[in-house]
Amino acid sequence: MQTKYELEDLGLVVWVPRELDHHHADILRAEVEMLIQVYRVKNLVFDFEQTDFMDSSGIGVLIGRSRNLGFCNGVVYARNLNGRVKKIFKASGLGKIIYVISEDGKE
Amino acid sequence: MRTNRMQLQFDAKSVNESFARVAVAAFFAELNPTLDEIADVKTAVSEAVTNAIIHGYQGGEGQVRLFCEVKGRQIHIRIEDDGVGISDVEKAREPFFTTKPELERSGMGFAFMEAFMDEVEVISALGEGTKVIMRKEIGKQEV
Structure with missing residues (x-):
């Protein structure tokens, strides 16, 4: 698995891989933490455009990043949620913790 | 019934x-x-197998067994490990409860299994491993 990262005005964009389970979550978490340190990132944007599977391990990664960045007033955004990822967000109440950017750019 | x-x-x-x-x-x-x-089924299986690996075997070595049966329009899944077992199954099933917050576990594993399957049964005791049995009827949703 190779995850793409990009620095945008909003913050560091993480192109979430096709599947975000426990196995991929551990890899992703380590990479994101390293990039946050190196580039002194304040905000994170998780882009789910390519993601068609996510379980509770993925939830853990998002909540963990939200908590860590929150200490420095940073924010975690999520965008390009497909139906499946939306269902996972809804089932876990994640939408209340993470800022979901809708298609028209509004929260 | 066809199985x-x-x-x-x-x-x-x-x-x-x-x-x-x-x-x-x-x-x-x-x-x-x-x-x-x-x-839904993939998510539930993923949760149960992840639990066996992280909690049952605590990240160490072991074997996970998975049994599947199609019975008519139902899918039955049983996922077993010979790991440490769960001391309080009721507590473990509560949403957001986790024994491993340091690993950023969300505590949503069992909640997801329950949300995405029709029935979830957990049989476990300390030192005796864990069995998770799940059932789901396929084709139930109205078109």
């Missing part, structure tokens, strides 16, 4: 989580599930 069964046994390694859920999805494809039903 069809399969079983798998694999190492308790995180790389096998995707193998397990894809194998189950392929097995019950004959019931013509919707994409949503496939994803």
Whole structure:
């Protein structure tokens, strides 16, 4: 698995891989933490455009990043949620913790 | 009633989580599930297998056993480990409860299994491993 990262005005964009389970979550978490340190990132944007599977391990990664960045007033955004990822967000109440950017750019 | 069964046994390694859920999805494809039903079952399997690896075997070595049975329009799944077991199953099933917050576990594993399957049964005791039994009827949703 190779995850793409990009620095945008909003913050560091993480192109979430096709599947975000426990196995991929551990890899992703380590990479994101390293990039946050190196580039002194304040905000994170998780882009789910390519993601068609996510379980509770993925939830853990998002909540963990939200908590860590929150200490420095940073924010975690999520965008390009497909139906499946939306269902996972809804089932876990994640939408209340993470800022979901809708298609028209509004929260 | 027509039945069809399969079983798998694999190492308790995180790389096998995707193998397990894809194998189950392929097995019950004959019931013509919707994409949503496939994803629901895959998520539930992923949660149970992840629990066996992280909690049952505490990230160490072990074997996870997976049994599947198609019974008419139902899929029955049993996921077993010989790990440490759960001392308080009721507590473990509470949403957001986790014994491993340091690993950023969300505590949503059992809640997801319950949300995405029709029935979830957990049989476990300390030192005796854990069995998770789940059932789901396929094709229940109205078109």
